[in-house]
Amino acid sequence: MTKPDVAQERKNQIVRATVDCISRYGYHNFSMQDVAKTAGVSKGIIHYYFLNKDDLMMSVLGKVVSDIGNVMHSDMSALDDPIKKLEIFIEVCFDIVRSTREYYQVNMDFWTQINQKEEVRSVIAKHYVKFRKTCTQVLEEGVEKGVFQNVNPTEYSSFIIASIDGMSLQWLFDDSAFDYDKIVKQVTSWIVSGILTK
Amino acid sequence: MTKPDVAQERKNQIVRATVDCISRYGYHNFSMQDVAKTAGVSKGIIHYYFLNKDDLMMSVLGKVVSDIGNVMHSDMSALDDPIKKLEIFIEVCFDIVRSTREYYQVNMDFWTQINQKEEVRSVIAKHYVKFRKTCTQVLEEGVEKGVFQNVNPTEYSSFIIASIDGMSLQWLFDDSAFDYDKIVKQVTSWIVSGILTK
């Protein structure tokens, strides 16, 4: 059978269409009709697969968050040098923003919901926990090997991720403010040299 | 004149009410009716003072951005020591987030509009230009006095501001993730020691 899971495929199709719509029309300026048109399906079928718009949006958030999370986990295990590993981690993170700019923004759009919808806040919070954990592992390895100073790895992870998010924001607000590639390298160097044993 | 622009006072009143509503009901979930009730005025009068909801929102953005900007400029000129000055700058910034958490969140809510409304993007971009400039001045003073390394001050400003925004985000997503006061001090120390001449 070439029809292993029509339902799942349809759901994916609708979620993808929704991401498109958010990108194009804005987080709260798209209608179910828009999603239907984009996905090439009828309005009704969306409510067949998703309880309501909220439910659909939670699926979108889930996808965005997990997609970003998945990219981050891409082969770092192959590397031995903690410094190289950290540099690559940072590079990959910055790359997500640059190469999926609209996608990262859709992710950002959910931030407006953290005060109104506990579930949204919770998903994002968990994403950051995982995010920090990934980074922490890299740092701990370096600390163990004596390459990195004995800082609190979780705290320094927060700091690293904060720098990446913060720089990305400034770039999204104004991509002529600085040369992204150049400043990414600069920031990476500041972050890395900040933790290197003297 | 003892009649200092009643119109302006009315506009302020409405804008303040709107900030309240965004905080309470969410950026996309409040109505002009809500604003009217909160401000204690009629629905009609809002459209007398503001062209439409968009116009009102731009005024809100203007207020939020300038309020935050104003806090930052508070007495740093009195200090002589560049290190102390930088530390205070960072502290003040973090304080804005902590002490006006909801307010900062309203500011953040506008970030989701940068793709849809060029004017919003532009206002935020200008805010960050000013923000960086303030920081840059502090850094330049330190570089001049030989206390700070000869890094590109604008780039390091971006980095500083990025750290502040990024840490604040993580805290807004989950205020149990770390002790804000403690990590603020830690991050401040990392930022400062990263630029000190060895």
Added chain:
Amino acid sequence: MTKPDVAQERKNQIVRATVDCISRYGYHNFSMQDVAKTAGVSKGIIHYYFLNKDDLMMSVLGKVVSDIGNVMHSDMSALDDPIKKLEIFIEVCFDIVRSTREYYQVNMDFWTQINQKEEVRSVIAKHYVKFRKTCTQVLEEGVEKGVFQNVNPTEYSSFIIASIDGMSLQWLFDDSAFDYDKIVKQVTSWIVSGILTK
């Protein structure tokens, strides 16, 4: 001012239009749009005066129930003879059904809701309490004067009202089944003679 209470007048106008719609299209086959058109107003204004369709329907029920209740209280106090009084009470009741057939049916339409909406059931129940009380007073007077047997007046009231409702139902189902005027007289006589002291 000839505009003492625009709001109340509008509400009445909408409620009246709703009764019309229920009569014409059926209890669950009319839309807010229909009501708007019938009342000659816009769809939106209905939701300005009524929270939602349910709220509107409760107002309709209130009106129907109280209108019917009001008719029943029409001058019986003038009469002295308990028998005459009872006969007139019964006549008035039957008259309500005959002369406001559609109206009585709208009232009936709410009966489908008694299992789903406690408030509906409660309003109807209270209406019947009042209904029985009115009848009971007539009976008690007759018992006191020794004209009526010493039956339980509330129970006999229930029986009287039951006969009226039940006969009306059969007539509504098939108005060719019997001559309404004739059978009303017959039933009245059975009811009255059933309580007369021998």
Added chain:
Amino acid sequence: MTKPDVAQERKNQIVRATVDCISRYGYHNFSMQDVAKTAGVSKGIIHYYFLNKDDLMMSVLGKVVSDIGNVMHSDMSALDDPIKKLEIFIEVCFDIVRSTREYYQVNMDFWTQINQKEEVRSVIAKHYVKFRKTCTQVLEEGVEKGVFQNVNPTEYSSFIIASIDGMSLQWLFDDSAFDYDKIVKQVTSWIVSGILTK
């Protein structure tokens, strides 16, 4: 044949499920989906056996009406005494309401349709014709035997049935209004003594 009409059995199954749904969700608040789930069949198959929802509803009405009709015809022929016979007829009728309260309510729900759907009105009207006829036969027997007064039996049948329906209504609206068992006996006595030869 040992395959006694699978189709009929399926139809019954669906009709029964519909009665359940009306009871549970209300006459106007259940969907074909609900029926399908309750019957344990697919949504599609319902439209295979029934033309549409209206058609299904007519089948439900048919079932409800004939079920109630059937109960009424149960063993009265064995009795000789017309008084006893009449008492039992009344008792059985009241029993239908008490013992199948929800069922009787479903029957009542159709009453609201008599204005909109001639077919519904007609079925109900025919049901009452049969109902009255059954009662009339009991009365005629008593008149013939000189036990009952020479009233018009059809008219008195209407009156009897009206009392039963009317009392049941009041009870359905508020089952705390009176003790059903007690008042049933009382009403029975009033009805019977109203027709006894003096």
Added chain:
DNA sequence: CATGAATGAGATTTCATTCAT
């Protein structure tokens, strides 16, 4: 200036019905 009744476009959602499999 100020009010709030009124409008109407448009959003979400439900659901009877169809039809390919």
Added chain:
DNA sequence: GATGAATGAAATCTCATTCAT
């Protein structure tokens, strides 16, 4: 026969905006 995915009409409800008073 049987399924359930798919459709699309229609319903309720919200809300920015207008305008007579």
